[in-house]
Amino acid sequence: MTTIPGRFLEIHVLQPIPFASLNRDDTNAIKTVKWGGAERTRVSSQCWKRAMRLHLQQHLGHSALRTRRLPERIAQHLKDEHHWPAELAERAGRHIAVASSVGAEPPKKDKKAENAEPDAVSNAWATAAMVYIPATAIAELAELAIEHRSALEQAGEPAKFERKHAVIPTSQVDEILRQRNGIINLFGRMLAQVENAEVDGAVQVAHSFTTHATDIEIDYFSAVDDVTSDWGDTTGSAHMGHAEHSAGVLYRNIVVDLHDLHRNLGGGVAATRELADAVIRAALLSLPHAKKNSTAPNTIPALAHLAVRADRPVSYAAAFEKPVAADHAGGGHSDPSVQALSTYATAVNDLLGNSGLLHHAHATLSTADTSGLGERVSSFDELIDGALNRALEVAEPVKETA
Amino acid sequence: MTSQPAVQATTAVLLHLSGPLQSWGERSRFNQRDTLRAPTRSGLIGLVAAALGRRRDQPIDDLATLRFTTRIDRPGTLLRDFHTVGGGMPRRLTVATAEREHRRLDKATLVSHRYYLQDAAFTVAVTAADPSLLEACARALRTPVWPPYLGRRSCPPDAPLLIATVNDDPVAHLTGLPLARPAPRRAQAVTVEFHADAAFTGQWPDSPDVSAHHHVHTQIQDDPVSFAPDARHYRTRPVYRRHIQLPAVQCAGLGVDYVTNLATYLKHSTGEHTP
Numbered sequence: 001m002t003t004i005p006g007r008f009l010e011i012h013v014l015q016p017i018p019f020a021s022l023n024r025d026d027t028n029a030i031k032t033v034k035w036g037g038a039e040r041t042r043v044s045s046q047c048w049k050r051a052m053r054l055h056l057q058q059h060l061g062h063s064a065l066r067t068r069r070l071p072e073r074i075a076q077h078l079k080d081e082h083h084w085p086a087e088l089a090e091r092a093g094r095h096i097a098v099a100s101s102v103g104a105e106p107p108k109k110d111k112k113a114e115n116a117e118p119d120a121v122s123n124a125w126a127t128a129a130m131v132y133i134p135a136t137a138i139a140e141l142a143e144l145a146i147e148h149r150s151a152l153e154q155a156g157e158p159a160k161f162e163r164k165h166a167v168i169p170t171s172q173v174d175e176i177l178r179q180r181n182g183i184i185n186l187f188g189r190m191l192a193q194v195e196n197a198e199v200d201g202a203v204q205v206a207h208s209f210t211t212h213a214t215d216i217e218i219d220y221f222s223a224v225d226d227v228t229s230d231w232g233d234t235t236g237s238a239h240m241g242h243a244e245h246s247a248g249v250l251y252r253n254i255v256v257d258l259h260d261l262h263r264n265l266g267g268g269v270a271a272t273r274e275l276a277d278a279v280i281r282a283a284l285l286s287l288p289h290a291k292k293n294s295t296a297p298n299t300i301p302a303l304a305h306l307a308v309r310a311d312r313p314v315s316y317a318a319a320f321e322k323p324v325a326a327d328h329a330g331g332g333h334s335d336p337s338v339q340a341l342s343t344y345a346t347a348v349n350d351l352l353g354n355s356g357l358l359h360h361a362h363a364t365l366s367t368a369d370t371s372g373l374g375e376r377v378s379s380f381d382e383l384i385d386g387a388l389n390r391a392l393e394v395a396e397p398v399k400e401t402a
Numbered sequence: 403m404t405s406q407p408a409v410q411a412t413t414a415v416l417l418h419l420s421g422p423l424q425s426w427g428e429r430s431r432f433n434q435r436d437t438l439r440a441p442t443r444s445g446l447i448g449l450v451a452a453a454l455g456r457r458r459d460q461p462i463d464d465l466a467t468l469r470f471t472t473r474i475d476r477p478g479t480l481l482r483d484f485h486t487v488g489g490g491m492p493r494r495l496t497v498a499t500a501e502r503e504h505r506r507l508d509k510a511t512l513v514s515h516r517y518y519l520q521d522a523a524f525t526v527a528v529t530a531a532d533p534s535l536l537e538a539c540a541r542a543l544r545t546p547v548w549p550p551y552l553g554r555r556s557c558p559p560d561a562p563l564l565i566a567t568v569n570d571d572p573v574a575h576l577t578g579l580p581l582a583r584p585a586p587r588r589a590q591a592v593t594v595e596f597h598a599d600a601a602f603t604g605q606w607p608d609s610p611d612v613s614a615h616h617h618v619h620t621q622i623q624d625d626p627v628s629f630a631p632d633a634r635h636y637r638t639r640p641v642y643r644r645h646i647q648l649p650a651v652q653c654a655g656l657g658v659d660y661v662t663n664l665a666t667y668l669k670h671s672t673g674e675h676t677p
Contacts, residue, residue, distance in 0.1 A: 008549065025484035034479060034521045035422040036656045037584070042422075044483065045556035204549050206558050209422055253558065255549055311545045317422055318560040321657035340658070347661045348561045351668075352677055356545075 006391025012305040013252040020297035036321040038213035055286035092145035099166035103128035134181035185264040202261035210248035211320040211337040303364035306387040311356030319344030338368040346372035359390035411533035414572035416565040420523035425553035435516040442624035455547030475582040478522025523582035573604035580654030580663040619643035
């Protein structure tokens, strides 16, 4: 395996978010965090990580599925793509789930709901735990069913359907469930039931928070009743409610462990570069889409800063521990945040010494001082290329076979 | 017998644990993930073990000799975070209902309440009888195998996590290092709380009554025996606690002010190696 000089790639983002509600809790309240004595708006790490995953799926061309409804998905594939009769296709889905190390769960018999409408979801078998697999695995599992079609046709419906009744070979099912794709190599996978299926994630995402104190706004709203409005015979609305929103400049910090990614991929530098490139783009350009139709918070970062280090990852969250004050000359929170990040980066890199910092650069439209953030480049493309050129620079270029 | 050894042995590794969120669980079970008000011994040993690249099933016996003395620069407050997971556990492990049954598949989404400590900052002196162990820990934190985090992976520490390694009295540094908090407006002194996992030793200021050093404040179950997933085990250990008055001028402020003050302290104090 080639050694790559860049150990950690840090992504630091300052992103203005307009009046929006990207991440809420069980009471519909905006998530917050207190930092430096001031209440900030927060977007949880897991919320933004999901946005990154969906972005990667769309742009990488290979998608992953997190699901427990594997038997139904396989059955659907067999019916749609291979014109299997419904009953046989469903039986194949069940047999594959039961054969896997994950195990299968029968639909729960709802005693109280005997008279209720049959519920399509709860009447179907599911895997006993959520699986996380490349989407292409569905077709491969279906192929496995096709291979064993005659056995499936002969397989009866035992009173109690257990693993010993499955006609699909366990090892072949597990082998397909062990497959990885880019997203799994980036974010990792916990699949304890299938041996050697676990992958340690290479991407660390911090909770993001506003660089300044925020007030949560209560948005009171009412919905017009069209009939009342047309007839004008009475007053009142059809519905009233309220929702919480907030606005601010978020600091986001994401770290890609390049050595872990490189190891997950089995040592290919070109593959590492391709995935690192994709995940940086996802980090910069993804957005949780809660309330997207009512708030359209489709912003891009006001500043993106990439640092490549050979020693340890560094968070710049403390740049905003003292809440940033708005620039009353008209610059809002973005420029003072950029300035605070630059000042803090200078102080921390002086303290730590620059030996571990292999490369840093930034791209921004801000006119604030960015002298602590390395070279200024004109585009995200240039920013990403510069960081990856330095991080993955290999002494002897290795020719990789396709 | 030589009067001065050529190279002074490392006596302590000094750490700064701060970030918007930290979480130091002691009794997390199922969907209630708690946090204590200060870093746990298991959390700190885990931090070092991860930096060393130790897997969970590897022994941590050597790290058991580490002692942690924690200065609470800012205590922080509790934050409850609402978190959902779209199923993901075998049905028999999901939360049981009052009828001792399990949820329907279409309602299997697990909801968890995760507690964090927000806005807290700690200064920790890591000590051990073996200087080479301390040096190995410092080296690991300088170039960690896995990125360090404060109890949960989504909680990276602020820089610097590793303040310095020192070869003189750790207590002098622990009481003398800049405090990561804003200065009070009027008071001349601030009361600062210290926790330790062993009786306090060394030259503590402001303490004519040495018996307070040996007074056990409480007990917690956070002394790790093994992190192995199938054999995770923690022992109960005592918590020693004391309060000391420190001059208000030692309050170094937040963010860049703290880092600048820390750099000045490290430049002027002798016997340390910067991070």
